[in-house]
Amino acid sequence: MNARARAPGKTILAGEHAVVYGYSALAMPVPEAGVEVEIDPSGRWLWEGANSEGPDDIDPGETLGDLVNILVDAMYEHGVDVSPPIGLRVRGGVRSGGLGTSAALCTALVRALLVQNEQELSPGVVALIANEGEELFHGTPSGLDAALTSFGRPILYRKGHEPTILSVQAPLHFVVAASVVRSSTKDVVAAVAKARQEDSTRVEALMASMGAAAEEAAQGFIRGDIDTIAASMQKARIALKSLDLEHPVTEAIRAAALQAGALEAKLTGAGRGGAVLALAPSSEARARIQSALNAHPDCSATFGLTLDPDQRP
DSSP: OOOEEEEEEEEEEEOTTGGGGTOOEEEEEEEEEEEEEEEOTTOOEEEEOTTSOOTTTSOHHHHHHHHHHHHHHHHHHTTOOOOOOSOEEEEEOOTTSSSOHHHHHHHHHHHHHHHHTTOOOOHHHHHHHHHHHHHHHHSSOOSHHHHHHHHOSOEEEOTTSOOEEOOOSSOEEEEEEEESSOOOHHHHHHHHHHHHHHSHHHHHHHHHHHHHHHHHHHHHHHHTOHHHHHHHHHHHHHHHHHTTOOOHHHHHHHHHHHHTTOSEEEEESSOSSSEEEEEESSHHHHHHHHHHHHTOTTEEEEEEEEEOTTOOO
16 A cells, blocks of 8 residues: 555634744644645656646646655654655645645655655654745745644644644534635735835734734633634734735625624635635534535635544644
């Protein structure tokens, strides 16, 4: 059997962009939006999947080959000597952006190489290696996406620190909706950096607000307080709007989620397109919201997400 591994996608509840500047962010895994990597001994380099960033967007052989070289070198620096594959088959990923496809790819690829070479590494080390691969896609990533996809648990993350893995005290239900408008993380991060340079006082205050929202949401997780989580999402949404990161399409999806019964909804990820995260009051409401968004013309895909108290670190 060929060596293979999978890593989840991700959604950010609060703290996108702020995390780049040292503030906290809260992120959750989205297993259905994940990426699977299979080492292919036939020498083929393929990226498959209806929602994936596949061969119509990149040259899979060139890009995946470059990524393999980066990750193999990074693994060697961490004391693991692996043999690079002669071919890869990648499945999954989400075209819209904002759901951690590149980080999931990096993490799954590191794990597949470990399986192939019968070696193991801790999630923390896998995250460090995967983040080096993320540089190929995003330049200077914060490390949040690599940490989330490596640990596969809800985390409160702050750049340069070990992630805090969160458990919930009551079930939490979300819907993640990928829009038809693709967001470029690298471009939007650059735009925010420019805004911060031009108006540092205002933008820094917004970053601090988003970081505080992430920490408040983490307390909501710990206490099982859905109202605090909703209020934290609202605070983060207002800050993102003030940074001019919303898009008419994601705003339309957000409005549809609220009309279908969501307690709160916001863009998730870099913004100016991408994806929307909606908080549902119950599993039944989650199903209604997901059904409504599946029928929405601005949605390309939806993913249901439930966090249960028995999902312990």
